[in-house]
Each structure stands twice: as C-alpha cells, then as structure tokens.
Amino acid sequence: MFEVKGIEARYGTIQVLKGIDLEVRKGEIVTLIGANGAGKTTLLSVISGILTPSKGEVIFEGENIVKIPPHKIVRRGICLIQEGREVLSQMTVLENLLMGGFSRPGEDLNDSLDTVFQMFPILQERQGQLGKTLSGGEQQMLALGRALMARPKLFMMDEPSLGLAPKLVNEVFAKIMELKTADVAILLVEQNARKAFQVADRGYVLEIGKIVLAGSGEELSSNEKVREAYLGGKRAKRQDLRK
Amino acid sequence: MFLQQLVNGLTLGSTYSLLALGFTLVLGLLKMLNIAHGDVFMFGAFLGLSFAMLGMPLYLALILAMVGAGIVTIIIERLCFRPLRKAHFLMPLLSTIAFGIVLQNVATQIWGSEPSRYPQTTEIAQFQLGPVLVSSIDIIILATSILLMVGIDQFVKRTSFGRAMRATSEKPQTASLLGVNINWVIVFTFFVSGALAGVAGVLTALVYLQITPFIGIRQGLIGMVAMVIGGVGNLRGAMIGGLMIGIIEIMNDAYFTAGYRDIILFGLFLAFIVFKPEGLFGTKEQ
Numbered sequence A: 001m002f003e004v005k006g007i008e009a010r011y012g013t014i015q016v017l018k019g020i021d022l023e024v025r026k027g028e029i030v031t032l033i034g035a036n037g038a039g040k041t042t043l044l045s046v047i048s049g050i051l052t053p054s055k056g057e058v059i060f061e062g063e064n065i066v067k068i069p070p071h072k073i074v075r076r077g078i079c080l081i082q083e084g085r086e087v088l089s090q091m092t093v094l095e096n097l098l099m100g101g102f103s104r105p106g107e108d109l110n111d112s113l114d115t116v117f118q119m120f121p122i123l124q125e126r127q128g129q130l131g132k133t134l135s136g137g138e139q140q141m142l143a144l145g146r147a148l149m150a151r152p153k154l155f156m157m158d159e160p161s162l163g164l165a166p167k168l169v170n171e172v173f174a175k176i177m178e179l180k181t182a183d184v185a186i187l188l189v190e191q192n193a194r195k196a197f198q199v200a201d202r203g204y205v206l207e208i209g210k211i212v213l214a215g216s217g218e219e220l221s222s223n224e225k226v227r228e229a230y231l232g233g234k235r236a237k238r239q240d241l242r243k
Numbered sequence B: 001m002f003l004q005q006l007v008n009g010l011t012l013g014s015t016y017s018l019l020a021l022g023f024t025l026v027l028g029l030l031k032m033l034n035i036a037h038g039d040v041f042m043f044g045a046f047l048g049l050s051f052a053m054l055g056m057p058l059y060l061a062l063i064l065a066m067v068g069a070g071i072v073t074i075i076i077e078r079l080c081f082r083p084l085r086k087a088h089f090l091m092p093l094l095s096t097i098a099f100g101i102v103l104q105n106v107a108t109q110i111w112g113s114e115p116s117r118y119p120q121t122t123e124i125a126q127f128q129l130g131p132v133l134v135s136s137i138d139i140i141i142l143a144t145s146i147l148l149m150v151g152i153d154q155f156v157k158r159t160s161f162g163r164a165m166r167a168t169s170e171k172p173q174t175a176s177l178l179g180v181n182i183n184w185v186i187v188f189t190f191f192v193s194g195a196l197a198g199v200a201g202v203l204t205a206l207v208y209l210q211i212t213p214f215i216g217i218r219q220g221l222i223g224m225v226a227m228v229i230g231g232v233g234n235l236r237g238a239m240i241g242g243l244m245i246g247i248i249e250i251m252n253d254a255y256f257t258a259g260y261r262d263i264i265l266f267g268l269f270l271a272f273i274v275f276k277p278e279g280l281f282g283t284k285e286q
C-alpha cells in the first residue's frame, strides 16, 4: 500500500538521499535505523510533502504523491510525528488534539478524542494545560495522541524515544505497539535500534543516503554487522556495513 | 466634562484599536510588518466615501469598503510578502513602504489631493445620557468596533480555523503537517487585517468628515504605537492599547494643547520600545 521508489533528494548542492527503495504494508511496523545525519528525517520530509525529491516516486494507495503539498498528504492518510514532537506550546493539550483532527474537516472528533483519552489518560487529566508546560514524556504522548486524531493509514514517527528516560522509552514503545492494528501501517525511524527491532516486523538500515541492509527484525538484530554498529557490540567502522 | 471626554476618547480609540488589531494579526502571524497598513486605512476611507456618494446606506458602504480594503491587502501579500518569504527580513518592509506610496498616489489620482468631504449618510441624533452627550455616530463607531473586536477575539480563540491560525503562527511547518493550508491562512489573515483597516478608515472619516490621501501615514504610526503598547502579537493588548491612545489624545487636547499631542504619544512609543518592548500585556519572549 505504501512504497518509496528510487528517491533522491538534495539540500542545495548536497545530495542527502541517493536512491531509496522501501516498502510498508498494512498491519506492519517497519523500522528505519541509521546514525546521525544518515538522512532519515530527510526521507520523512519527502514522504510528508515538506521536501520535493529531485528523483523518484512515493506511491501511496496506487498514486504518486511527490508533488502534493503536506496539508493534502495528511488528508490522504499519512501522518508524520516530527522529530522533537513539535507540540504547539501556546495551545492547550485539548487544542493540540483538536488540531490533530484538523485534517478531517466536518467530521465529529468526539469519538477520536475518547479513544485518545482512553489510551492516554494523562492527556485527559492535563487537557487544559498549555503544551509547553508538559514534560518530555507527556509531550511525546501528546504527539502520538495528536497523530491518532487524524486517523491516519500510515503513521510515521521520527525518533519518538529521543531524549526520554529508559522507563519512558518503554512506555512510548508500548503505546506504539497498541497503535498497531490490521489496517494501519507504521514507519518508525529510530536510533535506538534495540528497542526498534523489538517492535518491528521488518527493518531497513540507512547509511549516508543509501539503504545498506533490509530484513526482518530478527534477521537484522542477529546480523553481526548491525550488532557491531548499532547494538553496542564491538565498535566497528560504519563503512564496514557496505562491503 | 471629564466623562464627556472619556466617551470621545473611547470612540476615537476604538478606531485605533481596529487599526492596531490588523497590524498585530499580520505581525503576530508572519513576524513581518505591513508598513502600507495605514494607507490601506486611507484607501478604505476613500472607498467608503465613493460608495456613500453613490447613495448607498452607511452599513453597505462600510461592508463594501471593508471588502475592498481586504482585497487591497491580499494584493499586498501577493506582491510584497509572498515572493520575499525567503529574502532578508528588511525586504518586505521596503516593499510595503513602496506599495504605501503607490497607494497614496493612486488615491490622489482618483480623489484628488485636496480634502474630500464625506457626505452626510445618516441622520445624526444626539442623546443626553446624564452629563454626557452621545451622537449616533459615536454609537455606530463604538458598536461596530466592539462587535468586530469581540468577534475576532472569539474567532481566533474558539473556532477550528482560529486554532489553525494560531498553530500557523507558532509552527507553520507543523501546522501544514496537521492539514492546514498555510497559504490560505495567511491570505485570510491579511484579508481580515485589511478589512479592519478599511472599517477604521470609514469610521474615522465619519468623525472628521473629511479625508486626504495622506492621512494614512499618521494613522498607521498611531496603530503601531497602540500595538506596541499592548504587546506585539497580543490581540487584546492591541485593543486596549488603541483605547488608551484615544483617551490620551482627547484628554491632551481638552486639558492641554493639541500641539503636544504627538510629542506625548510618540514619546510614549519611544519609551515603550526602549524600556518595555514587550508592551503591557506581552510576554518577554515576544
């Protein structure tokens, strides 16, 4: 249902993505791991419509969406939770959630609100509080809840565990597992490869703009090179993976 | 006497509030200053004059002048802001100065540089409320201003589109990822800003009964003073700032000499910019 084909992207003269192929099917959690600066966020920007690629296609439900602006892409059912959560700090928790439903004009949002509050009771408690007053963990929950309000078919998450204490990381990943149902697909970008492989059905490894490895969660986490480079095994040069 | 001046001050101030509100909407959203705002005010006043001359009732002339001034402001967005979004922040400042001067000269060509007299559009009735004499014009001005201000305040606060405006103002990229067409929000905000300037123009002309193509310069600056006093980007602050300036201006003229008026107002402006740049109601970070 969702496929990235030969995507190349650049910032000015610097080519950041050098031909990416990737696929996510319904009901799957697919993870994309890679070091700082590999191009993970850039790929999500291309998919969500923020950045126009110089080459390649993004196929969603049979249609190439690369030239469509972000606000229309989310209406089609692709929702990005940005790196750093990007909670609206001057708006209340409730207003943030309502903004999450902005891509569904004219629809009744109360059902979705109930669902979100059931899944994240803390958000119901804090609904009148300004976004900026939430802790990092609560902000991540709000970002997840806000995305849920859009009822997307494809969730994309950019490093949801970033800057969270281990206990909160576990909580966030538990919620991500809860989001997984038969009719949604999840593309999870992470640097915390260990946690990502635990929840993912499949994964890709991105290095300097290219996919260097792909496989199931187990395959990747037992891969010697992945273990060395991303799972805290013996320190290995990252280039080794491309041999 | 004092109460009478207070009412006069509030009436004048409410037109400044409308101007300041339009300023602060655009500045708060785009972090960019529309220097031509005062000239949109002037243009709106002239449009109202022309429609009134055609024999239209006041409310219709007012609405059409609003729409006209709003459209002029959309043109400003297209011409002076949108192409320059990635340019140095001074560029839109310069482009709107140029647009303002063009607008003054267009108005001069259409309506002449001599003061134009506003036609008597409504029967002016006077009401004696205790010691205060209120004219129907005062009531129209106050009622229109209050209605618009409360309406916009509530719109931004409570409606879905108002939330989208605030989201765009804080994080445009995030807003677009949530489904907001930010270009449309920007155009809409500019339109509202211009419409408010247009109404303010017509209402002010009803008080002074004459206008020239050059009134926009001082009015624009006064609107800016009101905005800064209230705290940039703060809608309610802009309204209160406008009312304060109206009262100060009228009190000065009543108890002092008119010659000191702008010394006091712009002295206050300078004092705020230097010592309290966040204004009365803004937060420090703004």
Ligand SMILES: Nc1ncnc2c1ncn2[C@@H]1O[C@H](COP(=O)(O)OP(=O)(O)OP(=O)(O)O)[C@@H](O)[C@H]1O
Pocket: A011, A016, A034, A035, A036, A037, A038, A039, A040, A041, A042, A043, A083, A191
């Ligand atoms: N707006 C930009 N302009 C210019 N270069 C950019 C821009 N954004 C990212 N880059 C560059 O593109 C490369 C890839 O960046 P990207 O943010 O996609 O990496 P990432 O894999 O998400 O890294 P991280 O794990 O640190 O978030 C980096 O070298 C970065 O410096």
Ligand SMILES: [Mg+2]
Pocket: A040, A041, A042, A083, A158
């Ligand atoms: Mg990133």
